Amino acid sequence: xxxxxxxxxxxxxxxxxxxxxxxxxxxxxxxxxxxxxxxxxxxxxxxxxxxxxxxxxxxxxxxxxxxxxxxxxxxxxxxxxxxxxxxxxxxxxxxxxxxxxxxxxxxxxxxxxxxxxxxxxxxxxxxxxxxxxxxxxxxxxxxxxxxxxxxxxxxxxxxxxxxxxxxxxxxxxxxxxxxxxxxxxxxxxxxxxxxxxxxxxxxxxxxxxxxxxxxxxxxxxxxxxxxxxxxxxxxxxxxxxxxxxxxxxxxxxxxxxxxxxxxxxxxxxxxxxxxxxxxxxxxxxxxxxxxxxxxxxxxxxxxxxxxxxxxxxxxxxxxxxxxxxxxxxxxxxxxxxxxxxxxxxxxxxxxxxxxxxxxxxxxxxxxxxxxxxxxxxxxxxxxxxxxxxxxxxxxxxxxxxxxxxxxxxxxxxxxxxxxxxxxxxxxxxxxxxxxxxxxxxxxxxxxxxxxxxxxxxxxxxxxxxxxxxxxxxxxxxxxxxxxxxxxxxxxxxxxxxxxxxxxxxxxxxxxxxxxxxxxxxxxxxxxxxxxxxxxxxxxxxxxxxxxxxxxxxxxxxxxxxxxxxxxxxxxxxxxxxxxxxxxxxxxxxxxxxxxxxxxxxxxxxxxxxxxxxxxxx
Numbered sequence: 001x002x003x004x005x006x007x008x009x010x011x012x013x014x015x016x017x018x019x020x021x022x023x024x025x026x027x028x029x030x031x032x033x034x035x036x037x038x039x040x041x042x043x044x045x046x047x048x049x050x051x052x053x054x055x056x057x058x059x060x061x062x063x064x065x066x067x068x069x070x071x072x073x074x075x076x077x078x079x080x081x082x083x084x085x086x087x088x089x090x091x092x093x094x095x096x097x098x099x100x101x102x103x104x105x106x107x108x109x110x111x112x113x114x115x116x117x118x119x120x121x122x123x124x125x126x127x128x129x130x131x132x133x134x135x136x137x138x139x140x141x142x143x144x145x146x147x148x149x150x151x152x153x154x155x156x157x158x159x160x161x162x163x164x165x166x167x168x169x170x171x172x173x174x175x176x177x178x179x180x181x182x183x184x185x186x187x188x189x190x191x192x193x194x195x196x197x198x199x200x201x202x203x204x205x206x207x208x209x210x211x212x213x214x215x216x217x218x219x220x221x222x223x224x225x226x227x228x229x230x231x232x233x234x235x236x237x238x239x240x241x242x243x244x245x246x247x248x249x250x251x252x253x254x255x256x257x258x259x260x261x262x263x264x265x266x267x268x269x270x271x272x273x274x275x276x277x278x279x280x281x282x283x284x285x286x287x288x289x290x291x292x293x294x295x296x297x298x299x300x301x302x303x304x305x306x307x308x309x310x311x312x313x314x315x316x317x318x319x320x321x322x323x324x325x326x327x328x329x330x331x332x333x334x335x336x337x338x339x340x341x342x343x344x345x346x347x348x349x350x351x352x353x354x355x356x357x358x359x360x361x362x363x364x365x366x367x368x369x370x371x372x373x374x375x376x377x378x379x380x381x382x383x384x385x386x387x388x389x390x391x392x393x394x395x396x397x398x399x400x401x402x403x404x405x406x407x408x409x410x411x412x413x414x415x416x417x418x419x420x421x422x423x424x425x426x427x428x429x430x431x432x433x434x435x436x437x438x439x440x441x442x443x444x445x446x447x448x449x450x451x452x453x454x455x456x457x458x459x460x461x462x463x464x465x466x467x468x469x470x471x472x473x474x475x476x477x478x479x480x481x482x483x484x485x486x487x488x489x490x491x492x493x494x495x496x497x498x499x500x501x502x503x504x505x506x507x508x509x510x511x512x513x514x515x516x517x518x519x520x521x522x523x524x525x526x527x528x529x530x531x532x533x534x535x536x537x538x539x540x541x542x543x544x545x546x547x548x549x550x551x552x553x554x555x556x557x558x559x560x561x562x563x564x565x566x567x568x569x570x571x572x573x574x575x576x577x578x579x580x581x582x583x584x585x586x587x588x589x590x591x592x593x594x595x596x597x598x599x600x601x602x603x604x605x606x607x608x609x610x611x612x613x614x615x616x617x
Contacts, residue, residue, distance in 0.1 A: 002541045003608035005601055013601050016593070017488060023495035026109040026120040032065060033084035034106035035091060037074040037099055045074050049095065056094035062087050075106055121497040124505030124579060125248075126444050127453050130262040131270055134440035135235075137255050142227035142434035143173055143220055150199065150213065151175045152319065155302070157195055163188050166208060167301065174214035176204065185209040224254075230433035232257055238274055248503075257436070271438060280324050280345075280411065284317040284358070285366040285398060291315045306370060308395040316368050316395070321358045324372075326351030332420035335412050341420035342412045356406035363404060369397040369411050456509035463516045464490065471520060475527050477616035481602045482523040485594040489519045492590040493583065505579035515587025521558065522595035525551045527617060540615045544607065548600055555596065563588045 037053065039045045050069065053076060057064055065077040076091075078084045084103065091101055105128070107120045125132055151170040154177060158165055165188070166178040179185045188211060189201055198219050204210030215223070232249055235257065239247045248260035261270060286303040294305050295313050306314045329346040347355060358367075373392045397412055444452075467486060471479035493512060497504060530547030538546065566588065569581035607615065 003544050003604050005604050005608075009597070010601060013598060016492065020488070020492045020495040022113070022116060023118045023498050024491050026107060026113050026118050026498060027494055029108045029110065029120070031105040031120075032077040032079075032108045033081045034078065034104045035076045035084065035087060036102040036104040036106075037076065037091065037095070038102070039072060039099060045069070045072055045099075049099070050074055052094045053091055056090045057087055060086070060090045062090065075104070077106055077108075119498060119501065121494070122501060122503040123453070124503045124508070125260045125262055125442075126506045127456070127504065128262045129444050129450075130260060132261075132440075132442040132444075133259040133271070133274065133438050134252070135257045135259060135274075135436045136439050137224075137228055137231055137257065138435040138437065139224045139227065139255055142223055143215065144170075145434065146215065146223045147171070147173060147175060150196065150215075153196065154192065154213065156319065157191060158188060161187075161191055163191065173220070174212050175199075176210065176212055178204070178208050178210040180208060182209050185211060227433040228255065228257070231436060234432050235259060235274060256439075271441070274436075280327070281370040281372060282321040282355070283368050283370055284319070284321065284362065285368050286315040286317050287366060289315060306368075306393060306395050308398070314368060314395045314398065316370070321367070322347060322351045322355055326354075330424040332417065332424040334417070335410065338412065340412055341417045342410045343420050343424050344408070344410050347407050352407040355409070356404065359401050359404045359406070362401050364400065364402075366398050366400050368395050369399075370394070371396045452506055456506060459513050460490075460509065460516065463513050467516060467520055471523070475523075475617055477606065478523075478527050478530075478599075478603070481599050481606075482520055482527075482595070484602060485523065485598040486516065486519050488598055489587070489590050489594040490516070492594065493587050496586050496590065497583070502582055503579065504583075505576060507576040507580035508583040511580045511583030511587060514584060515591060518562070519587065519591035519595055522551075522555045522591065523599055525555055526595075526599070530615070531617060534615065534617075540607065540612045543615070544603060548596070552596070555592070559588050559592055 037045065037049070039049070050067065053074065054064070054067065057076070062083050063079060065079050067077070068075040076087070078087065088101060088103065095101070109119060113119075147170050151168060154175055155168050158168075158177075164180060164184050166180055167176075168178075169176045177188065179188065185203075192199060192201060192211070192213060196213070198216070199213040200216050202212045202214070204212050228251060232251060236247075236249050239249065239259070239261065247262070248258065250258050252258050259274060286300065289300045289303065291305075291313050294300065294303070294315050299305055299315075302318050303315055304318050306316055308314055326348050327345055328348045331344050333342060333344060334340065335342040371392075371394055399412070464486070468483045471482045471486075473479070475482065490512070493515065496502075497508075502508075526547050529551045530543045533543035533546045534540070563585060566581045566585040569577055570585060573581055
């Protein structure tokens, strides 16, 4: 019999329709305003923490819709955003600073859908509101910091082996070491080749023999790659400390990082925390030499001149006892003796060993804490804004070591409790491996995001209805069948986006609107071919058969070329372009399925397997 499908094709269509409906359904239920509460190193999410939260909210007379315990997380749902915002302060007061509390929009998906792993698709920043940063890592500074570390390593190695040197100076991409004799240079060369094999050693022949130790190209590339990866990890830690739900932190290109923070509206605070490169260094005070002599220009070898916060000169040893990257935890508070702000510090094993070795032989001697911060400045040069990085190093504390300590101790000398809190946050999340500059920033308010959703939804509905009406009027019964396929196509697009947990953005909505128009292109080609066959005197059944078969190659060509363009956009595009490409690519695949297989199945059910005089087309 002509124009009849086998049973398996109908079952395939029913299966696709059911699966599509199940995975598209979570998007109908919307979201609940919620608080997402996470623990830190010092505090865990357990029944006690949950009890404190519920008691605090009951005391404040704030209605709770539901609470959910998840691994390492407590989710408290509310009926409206007013209750959510009101609850934040009470929960923070009840739990203290050891917990991270983030505002969140939690999906209101029923439990039976969650068991099937059916979740709503994510909404992008332009639909939810928040801030977007494009950051560039200063790779030149990363290489300079590596050279500075190698300079300290070389100095330590030569001293330990008792090899005499005249001077050691770190330059842009090399360390310059000068000696008093050729024998010292040869002995140093053998030592450095053995201990620091990644450095390229070159002779310097001036009045005195010397060595230049520089980084090779591969080492520079490795340093840059590490700096980028370390900065991404550090930014993730800082965002966690800020308490942002569902942040996006991804690499873009070789030197850039994209940071998106949904729900955050205070760009100044976000920029200050994300871009800060504050850290600490603990150094020995050089009390053997005169500070004023160093100020006059004669700085002893192995020492360096600093200033404290009042501008007074302080002479410190170049060798660093402990650096910020050896700090594994830090918390702010008040010093019990002086009442001033302080930061309690915990070191890793390497840092604790260094501090123990130093304090054992330095009881009664002074140790200084150096606060280091990289700041980005923009100045107008001939009317053109030029960005530059400024490194601020100041001594915040000089204290006499009263006892031997290693892993835990306190740092004082800070200006305010706020500075102590921020410094503790930055030390907990780690120092950036290299300074970063914010080259682009965008802020989308929650009300604008809501308007974007409404306008995007309206554009899809208007486009959908316009196509429905046109197809029904122009192609009659065949047009109504095409309308059914178009509705199924929209359900499948939403289902696939939800199944992939893709992020829907405004450009993504544009891709869906474009797909709505393109999805009926295939049916228009098929229906016009059927009409042409009817005009040529073919029977209705033969015309349907010929229409679908002869139009198939044209439809495939048109859709495959568009799909190639979508794949290229997806591969090389970024941000908004990628969002558009994802929905376009998904829409092309689903429209091919519904427009060819779907409509043919329904047409076969209506007209197939029987004699008919005419077609309603």
